[in-house]
Amino acid sequence: MKISSFKKWLTGTVILGLLAAGMPAMAGMPTAAAAAAGEGQGQADLAVGSYVQFGAYNGAPVRWRVVHHNDSGSALLLAEHIVSLKPFDADGDGLEEDVQRHFYGSNDWERSNLREWLNSAAAEVAYTSQAPDNFHVAASFNDYAAEAGFLHGFTAGELAAIQPSANKVYLSAADSGRKQAGTAVRPWLGATLEEAGQADPQAYFHTVTDRVFLPSAEELLRLLVAENGWSHLRMPTGEALVQSEYKNDSLLTGSSPWSYWLRDPYAETSYGVRVVSKEGQVVTAHANSGAVGVVPALFLKSGVTVAAGAGTAAEPYTISWSEPQEEPGQPEEPEEPGQTEEPGQTEEPGQTDPGQAPAGSSGPAATPTPGMEEREVQLGASAVKLSDETAPDGKVTRIAELQGDGLKTALLSLEASKGGQAAAAVLALSEAGADAIRVHIPAPILAAVPDAALHAVLSVRTETKSLDLPLKGIPVTALARQWGVEADQLRIVIVLRQAEPGAQEQIAAQAAALSSGRLVSEAAEFSVYAEAGDKRTELEPFGGMYATRGITLTAEINPAKATAVRYDPASGKLIFAPARFTSDGGKTIAKIKQTGNGVYTVIQADKTFADIETHWARQEIEQLASKLVIVGVGGDRFAPEQQVTRAEFASLLVRSLGLPEQSGGTQPFADVQAADWYAEGVGAAVQAGLLNGFEDGTFRPGEAVTREQMALVIIRALGIVGEEGEAGAADPGLLASFADTARIQPWAREAVAGVVQGGIMTGVSEQRFAPETAVSRAEAAVALARMLQAAKLID
Structure with missing residues (x-):
């Protein structure tokens, strides 16, 4: 594979390490002895190995297989195919608590988006944490925040026939405080199902009650492989393929197995989830990965009987069930997960429905620019108030203060970007007659930005400089809470200006000291900070995200020899800064990707040994x-x-x-x-x-x-x-x-x-x-x- 195609491979395919040899073909119906094992357990008609058509997803019937009966006679159904490709959990939550989870999603099954979706019959799922929208899943693949719950296509009778069950779930170290038992984090054990499916009595775990759940590696090993000799591989349905936005792998077809989620965490991390790969190995993927399949499981109540069908793959059973009359001791059906408020959870201040027009808006403050590779929208005159401030030394600072709903309206006017590229709200400012540019962003304006736009950037651009600030990396709520101030007292400030003369001189001297070294741009200072009254703090490293800076070059370069550098005032040294070079209107611009504030410039050298x-x-x-x-x-x-x-x-x-x-x-x-x-x-x-x-x-x-x-x-x-x-x-x-x-x-x-x-x-x-x-x-x-x-x- 060429380097140029590596990013597509990285962002498109999200399973770690698919290293096994091919697995045997899927077994057919079980032997007579295996079928007889289901007799006398309360559901004689639904023998182990039977196929059952039960419920519908996106209008297509779901076909299941009976894999087990529990001691109460309830039949355990496991979907025969991958019904959909979806992330396990969205990213974007808990920046202050767990940075890895914030960027890759959580591997906690109990609080995952996928659990809430599987257990919901609502037309719109009420997620208790960050919803899995387009901007909070890896590479924007297969978001489902606006999709009805999995059980939405089930009839009232089918919903009533599902028996809620309490299932064992292992816990990562990050969630060990909720353990019911166990003394240690569950280790990796191995990549084969035989290794990964071994019970671990020492591992942290608790039980979670669900109507619909994902299988565990232990259950696949015991119920499919050990007890019945069946394959644990699964192929996607045609509906899953049509629905999926992930199509980057030639093996993702309706005739070949594909990877699917387990409910098991990769417990040594807070964000890795165990996955059955398309080769049958148990590997791991980031929770926010959208190219992994969903194979649901559920128990039927013991009173279910066969209504029609032969129980074969070609003619599966359909079932019927009637609610018993006041059967004593029958447990109540639990509420859908995610419908109750968790203790201490509060609504994010200032959030509004991104589908509604902003109150009091007299019209759009911006117009989208169509056809651009990165979807951009210009902030219009109504979105910003401009003024100039002259210091005692005569230097002029141009101040741009964002106003009202301009930013929110601009971002809402953009369609969701599906290519993994962030949308940009562009604030274009002129440097003419000014020594510095300072942009003020009142915190309430950021708080009002809809969740769907948090992967966008605010791009401040002048004739010679630019800074693309990721909105997701600005912890407005956390800062206000930390400082004990109201959000409307806080603002974010962006400053773009030339470096001070003393720094310019030291940078020029450092560049000249390099082998064939020379400056090929001005030295520019970029800073982002938050302030409230007399409190001020530098904002870096923007939540761990790269903020792209742009500097227009003043000389021709060789990209293999030129580089952006950051000036370290403490040591006087120049430090490499990742950058690529682009052409725009006859000008060459260095696009510098860096996580913090400072003085940057571009040099060219020619070093050998x-x-x-x-x-x-x-x-x-x-x-x-x-x-x-x-x-x-x-x-x-x-x-x-x-x-x-x-x-x-x-x-x-x-x-x-x-x-x-x-x-x-x-x-x-x-x-x-x-x-x-x-x-x-x-x-x-x-x-x-x-x-x-x-x-x-x-x-x-x-x-x-x-x-x-x-x-x-x-x-x-x-x-x-x-x-x-x-x-x-x-x-x-x-x-x-x-x-x-x-x-x-x-x-x-x-x-x-x-x-x-x-x-x-x-x-x-x-x-x-x-x-x-x-x-x-x-x-x-x-x-x-x-x-x-x-x-x-x-x-």
Whole structure:
């Protein structure tokens, strides 16, 4: 696969590691002995193995198979096909409590969107947390916030025939406070169903009562495979294929198995959910992934009888059921999950129905610009109030204050973007006669932005500068609560201006000191902060999201040698900032992706080393050296074959992704001291979730990085920059070509498959991947360059 197509693979395919060989074909009807096992359990007609047509989804009947009877005689039905492709849970909740869940959704079945949808018969599901709309699911695939509940197509009699059941659900470490039993987080155990389906009596769990639920790995292993010898693979229905927006995989057809959710969390994370892959393995996916199928299960009440049919796949049973008259001791049917208010949960202030016109609006404040790749809308004159403020030194600041419902109306005028690209509300301002631009955004205006638009950006643009601020990364409510002020007392401020003369001089000197170094743009300062009265705080890193800055260049460049840089006033150094270069109206613009405030500029250099003149990795080494990502070892040497240590790799990763280093504070590792040159890089890499320490409390900075370790960290990095790398699926056949596949550790297999398929790493030969071999400096440079290209952070 070419690098240019890697993003499509990452965002389109979201299952981790599909590495198994093909599974046997689905079994037919059970033997006479197996069918007889259902006799005498209260539903003699609904023998195990029977097919039942029960309910409808989107107008199509749902076909189930009886897989078990419980001690009360209730038949357990499991859908014979994948009925739909849907995310397990939306992202967007709990930024302050759990950043990973905020960006990838939650793996808590009890509070998931999918559970609420499966158990709802309403025409519009009332979700208790962030609804799974287009802007809160990965790559905008298969949102379902506006869809009726799964049970909406069931008749009143069918709904009455469903027996609510209490099911065991494992808990991740993040939810262990709600455990009913258990002493530890459930470990991975393994990728085969035989491994993943083993009971774990030590694991945290609780019970959750549902009408409709997802199967667990234990239930699939015990009821389908062990007791009946059936396959656990499932194919999507034709309706599921038509409905799905995810169509990027040639194997997603009605004649081949596809992946589907389990209710089991990948308990070592707060956002990973276990999934049965299309090959039958038990892997994991981010909860907000939209390319995973739904295979529901439910119990029928014990009084159900057959009305018609033969119980075969071609002629399934239909059933009938009558409510018993005041049967003593019969449990009440529980309320649908999500319909009751959770303790302490309050409505977000200022939210309104995005489908309604804003009150008091005299008309639209903006007009959409059709046909643009990124859907944009210009904020009109009624949306902003302009004024100039002159300081005692004569410098003029142009102030633009957003007004009324202008931003909200502009965003509502955009259609939902389906391509994973954010919509932009553009505020175009002129720099003529001004030394700085300052934009004021009153907090109530942000609070009124509809949920569906929170993935949009506010793009402030001048003739030479721009800043695209992701609305999702502005914690208005949290700040107001933290400061003890009302929301209407708080505002967000965006400032764009030239850097101070002293900074300009130091930047020019630093650029000139580089090999063939020169400035190719002005140095511009970008800052975003919140203020309320005498309180003020810098807003970075925008909730972990990249805020794109634009700088117009003043000279021609070679994109392979030019780079954006951030000026560090404390050290006076220039630090690499991820950027790509675009042309617009004859001008070249650097689009800088960075998570924090500061002074930025663009330079060009031409760095090489004496010991790489004929080296196979020369091009990538020179590219990253010219961009200030990598440095030599001294004496004009790069030492391409020298091994990379964990300390070096941590620093390389943090620098290449443009992440802020974690300075000061106590180091969490016994073998990393604050004075160590790599301490800040290690701290940033660990905080970002790229690298971990060891169980003994050490980081082992001097230990060499292996090839399989590098593969895993690269996939994590791609996930951090929004490419859903950790959730990308890979062709399992890729690893089969390596004779040493068995030597790849289970925790690294999906990552290795991913980087190989993405063209980021290759084998050391056609037959060997060499997973345990230490990574050389040259290999690390090539892999990082390809990773940055795949993530569209460099050209």
